[in-house]
Amino acid sequence: MVNDTAILEAPPAASNKALSIAFLFATYLAFLGLRSALNRLQSKSDGLPFPPGPKGLPLIGNVLDMPRKNPFVKYTEWAEIYGDIVGLKILGKPMVILNTYQAAKEILDKQSLIFSSRPRLPLVDMNSDWGSFLLLLPYGSQFQTSRRFMNSAVNPGAVREVQSVIQEQARTLLYRILKSPEFHQHNLLMQGAIILKIAYGHEVLDHDDHWIQVSEKATRCMEDLGNVGGHPVDLFPTILGKLPLWVWGKKTKRTLEGVKQSGIDMHIRPYEVVKEKHAKGLAHPSMTTRLIDENMQYDGTVSNAHDIAWSAGAVYGGGSDTTTTSLDFFVMAMMLYPEVQKKAQEQLDKLLQHDRLPTFEDMENLPYITALMKETLRWRPIVPAGFPHLSTQDAMYNNMHLPSGTIVLWNAWSILHDPEQYSHPEEFYPEHFLVPSEKQPLDPEDVAFGFGRRVCPGRHLARTSLWIAMASLLTLFEISCPIDEEGDPIKPETNYIDGVVSHPKPFKSVFKPRSEGYLKVLMEEREAK
Ligand code: HEM
Numbered sequence: 001m002v003n004d005t006a007i008l009e010a011p012p013a014a015s016n017k018a019l020s021i022a023f024l025f026a027t028y029l030a031f032l033g034l035r036s037a038l039n040r041l042q043s044k045s046d047g048l049p050f051p052p053g054p055k056g057l058p059l060i061g062n063v064l065d066m067p068r069k070n071p072f073v074k075y076t077e078w079a080e081i082y083g084d085i086v087g088l089k090i091l092g093k094p095m096v097i098l099n100t101y102q103a104a105k106e107i108l109d110k111q112s113l114i115f116s117s118r119p120r121l122p123l124v125d126m127n128s129d130w131g132s133f134l135l136l137l138p139y140g141s142q143f144q145t146s147r148r149f150m151n152s153a154v155n156p157g158a159v160r161e162v163q164s165v166i167q168e169q170a171r172t173l174l175y176r177i178l179k180s181p182e183f184h185q186h187n188l189l190m191q192g193a194i195i196l197k198i199a200y201g202h203e204v205l206d207h208d209d210h211w212i213q214v215s216e217k218a219t220r221c222m223e224d225l226g227n228v229g230g231h232p233v234d235l236f237p238t239i240l241g242k243l244p245l246w247v248w249g250k251k252t253k254r255t256l257e258g259v260k261q262s263g264i265d266m267h268i269r270p271y272e273v274v275k276e277k278h279a280k281g282l283a284h285p286s287m288t289t290r291l292i293d294e295n296m297q298y299d300g301t302v303s304n305a306h307d308i309a310w311s312a313g314a315v316y317g318g319g320s321d322t323t324t325t326s327l328d329f330f331v332m333a334m335m336l337y338p339e340v341q342k343k344a345q346e347q348l349d350k351l352l353q354h355d356r357l358p359t360f361e362d363m364e365n366l367p368y369i370t371a372l373m374k375e376t377l378r379w380r381p382i383v384p385a386g387f388p389h390l391s392t393q394d395a396m397y398n399n400m401h402l403p404s405g406t407i408v409l410w411n412a413w414s415i416l417h418d419p420e421q422y423s424h425p426e427e428f429y430p431e432h433f434l435v436p437s438e439k440q441p442l443d444p445e446d447v448a449f450g451f452g453r454r455v456c457p458g459r460h461l462a463r464t465s466l467w468i469a470m471a472s473l474l475t476l477f478e479i480s481c482p483i484d485e486e487g488d489p490i491k492p493e494t495n496y497i498d499g500v501v502s503h504p505k506p507f508k509s510v511f512k513p514r515s516e517g518y519l520k521v522l523m524e525e526r527e528a529k
Pocket residue numbers: 134135136137147150154314315316317318319320322323326382383387388389448449450451452453454455456457458459461462
């Protein structure tokens with residue numbers, strides 16, 4: 001995912017470039033003032049108010065109220081004052097935060113035809129093809145094609161077909177941890193290998209893999225871009241978008257060129273490589289080869305080639321960092337809650353008897369592992385402040401008016417830490433999901449993966465990868481904190497590092513094989529390969 005959010009941040013300090021920019025800026029503010037006055041008039045024209053929220057300043061609205069770090073904390077405070085839907089204006093643009101599941105469901109699910117677009121990122125759109133990335137596509141025909149292509153590769157049936165690949169990668173993860181303890185790196189490699197296999201039929205052997213490197217470079221380029229959506233061009237595209245790039249300095253120009261190139265390297269190149277191999281009959285079957293076949297024309301050209309390339313890239317772009325981060329949080333939870341780990345291992349040992357490793361067929365008999373997976377998504381949702389949807393028509397919610405063009409975020413953190421739903425909201429407590437069905441709380445999968453027509457298309461793959469990785473890790477290893485010189489455990493910090501995908505601060509963990517029996521099975525399996 002792109003690494004920072006558009007509207008969550010105040011604009012960075014304006015460049016000191018030219019007085020003319022200041023003049024353009026002032027003119028634009030005057031225009032905004034007029035527009036926001038018109039907006040206010042329009043939103044009252046049907047007699048319904050915009051949702052309540054902090055008052056904001058003339059012209060810029062709530063720009064200065066927007067929290068720079070952990071925005072969900074501020075959103076939760078606002079919820080206590082203004083209720084389940086909080087209304088804001090950012091430079092004249094309406095924005096709402098949904099703080100309850102009911103509000104998110106009513107607006108994003110039940111009115112999904114209206115609330116399924118995305119705000120644009122003009123700086124990136126004008127200077128690269130990243131606007132074709134599924135996550136960023138506005139609602140429309142390209143979005144529908146891209147979703148269809150993506151769903152064809154990661155729907156529940158398609159994921160079932162690649163279960164053996166996923167299981168094999170989980171075993172490789174165990175093996176790599178035995179060789180060296182850098183869990184995060186091995187985790188990243190596991191998710192990357194699964195995804196590159198699905199998207200391109202490509203086998204990843206190690207960290208030096210070319211496609212893994214390409215995607216890491218793309219992530220770095222996006223990070224260099226910094227506050228995506230917060231650049232002056234994003235805020236005032238009509239006027240500032242017309243200026244030549246050099247106005248923003250050499251560094252920004254270079255970064256944007258890198259962003260453009262990374263889009264080509266991560267989407268177009270792999271597509272071309274697979275297409276060429278496929279033509280020679282040398283490609284392994286994959287999402288790309290199947291879509292090429294389905295879209296092949298009589299003259300040998302492939303229709304929708306651009307959408308195929310960007311959809312296959314979206315499997316990697318959307319799926320690697322996300323699942324990796326959730327599994328990192330799981331390891332953190334196991335370090336901090338050893339009694340939970342012990343309970344899971346008791347259930348595993350009862351079933352596996354130290355003489356085999358878990359498989360997907362065991363899922364039904366390992367409800368504690370499934371509860372661990374749900375609790376990981378709840379305890380530390382990796383998109384805690386939601387991802388922006390954009391409405392494309394006027395709408396209503398609880399007698400309030402949501403004008404067309406409203407940006408909508410849902411506060412996943414507060415929804416998933418609601419004490420009315422979860423008896424131990426702040427703790428890692430899988431027992432939340434081990435109650436009779438009539439007492440089951442809200443399923444975190446219904447929140448952590450988003451809503452409506454933009455719900456995460458990779459959720460089936462994510463839950464499958466997470467489940468087998470969790471079951472396998474706990475079967476083979478006891479996971480604990482490293483010990484410092486005084487003999488005290490070095491506990492990981494549970495706070496997030498900001499970003500759209502919110503990561504934990506890097507931490508070290510100890511993986512100790514806990515049974516000769518499981519170790520032997522793993523080694524025998526490896527030798528048989
Ligand atoms: C634990 C793992 C994951 C979590 C928590 C997660 C969460 C999310 C969330 C919250 C969204 C935004 C939904 C919305 O706007 O309503 C999203 C979108 C998306 N996710 Fe995931 N995701 C995960 C794994 C994956 C995987 C494995 C893939 C790829 C196979 C993937 C691909 C995508 C794509 C392409 C989008 C954009 C969809 C669109 O805009 O229409 N994600 N994800």
